[in-house]
Structures are given as C-alpha cells and as structure tokens.
Amino acid sequence: MSLPEQTSEIQLPTTRIHENAIKAWRLSSFFWGFTLYSIPGFLYFIFTVEENFSMLFPIISAPLTVIIHVLIFYVFPKIRWKRWRYNVGENGIDMQRGIIIIKRTVVPINRVQHVDTKQGPIYRKYGLSSISLSTAATTHEIPALDDETANSLRTLISDLVRKVKEDV
Numbered sequence: 534m535s536l537p538e539q540t541s542e543i544q545l546p547t548t549r550i551h552e553n554a555i556k557a558w559r560l561s562s563f564f565w566g567f568t569l570y571s572i573p574g575f576l577y578f579i580f581t582v583e584e585n586f587s588m589l590f591p592i593i594s595a596p597l598t599v600i601i602h603v604l605i606f607y608v609f610p611k612i613r614w615k616r617w618r619y620n621v622g623e624n625g626i627d628m629q630r631g632i633i634i635i636k637r638t639v640v641p642i643n644r645v646q647h648v649d650t651k652q653g654p655i656y657r658k659y660g661l662s663s664i665s666l667s668t669a670a671t672t673h674e675i676p677a678l679d680d681e682t683a684n685s686l687r688t689l690i691s692d693l694v695r696k697v698k699e700d701v
Contacts, residue, residue, distance in 0.1 A: 546618035546627045546637075553659040554617070554677030558610035560655050566602045573598050619675050621686060623693060626666060628675060643697045644668045648690045650683045666690070 573595040612632050620627045625641045649665040656662060662683035663676040678686065 546620040550677040551679045555610045557659045562605045645694045
C-alpha cells in the first residue's frame with residue numbers, strides 16, 4: 534500500500550536569525566573552551582602525581598581537545614546559523630534547526646501560553662535577544678534575533694494568540 538501523493542509542496546521556514554549569532558556563539562564557545570581545556574590539565578595533574586599511570590591519556594586528550602574546540606568555535610556556529618530558520622504565521626510558529634540532525638518543530642498558535650524575550654550578557658554585547666514560547670508541555674526558543682525583531686515578534690505572536698483565544 535502506498536501513500537497518496539501530495540499535491541502541495543511542504544513549505545520550509547525561510548526567515549533567518551540575525552547573523553551576529555555566529556559571533557555570539559563563538560564568544561560563548563571561547564569561554565566554554567576553558568572548561569574543555571581543564572580536562573587534559575586535570576588528567577596531566579593526576580598522571581604526574583600517580584606514578585602507576587601512563588602519560589598516554591593526557592597526551593591523546595590534549596590534541597583531541599584542541600580539535601573539538603576548533604569545531605565548536607569555528608565550524609559549528611556557522612553551520613548552526615545557516616540551518617536555523619523560522620516562520621511565524623496565523624496557524625503557528627515553524628522552526629527548523631540542527632547541525633547534524635535537522636529538527637523541525639511547529640508550535641500551533643492556539644497552544645502558546647506566553648511569550649518571553651531573554652538577553653544574556655553575550656547577546657547584549659551583540660544587540661541580540663531570544664524569544665521563548667511556552668506551551669503546556671514545553672518551552673521552545675528562537676535564538677539570536679536583533680532586539681527590534683525580537684520585540685516586534687513577541688508582540689505579533691502575543692496578538693495572534695489573543696486573536697485565536699478570543700475566537701474560541
């Protein structure tokens with residue numbers, strides 16, 4: 534038994550998040566890199582104190598840590614930005630994201646309970662904010678929007694939710 538052919542093509546989200554997201558994510562990964570580099574440092578400390586252990590683990594973990602940090606710092610933010618797309622419409626918020634595994638989520642407007650904007654110190658440095666959409670089940674986030682877009686999008690979604698709830 535085969536599935537019926539679809540007559541209309543599935544529309545993918547088209548709106549991108551702000552390009553400053555790449556800079557913000559790189560700065561964030563730079564700080565996380567210090568945590569990442571503490572692993573080979575800790576292993577080196579442990580293996581120099583304990584005479585029974587081989588130095589092979591710290592020797593292998595140091596270059597591996599550098600490779601992972603280069604991927605997280607240089608490669609992943611650009612790919613993440615290219616893949617992050619969203620659309621907001623009368624029926625719902627459509628989001629697509631992912632680096633290796635592409636995830637697509639559609640949040641129906643009538644399920645949204647409230648909309649928040651959030652801005653940490655790194656986002657503030659680049660004039661970015663994120664929007665959180667809360668439903669009864671979970672919270673979804675659209676990251677790295679410029680402040681003006683985030684505020685207007687929060688207002689738009691709130692108005693759409695209010696309109697849908699009044700129609701019911």
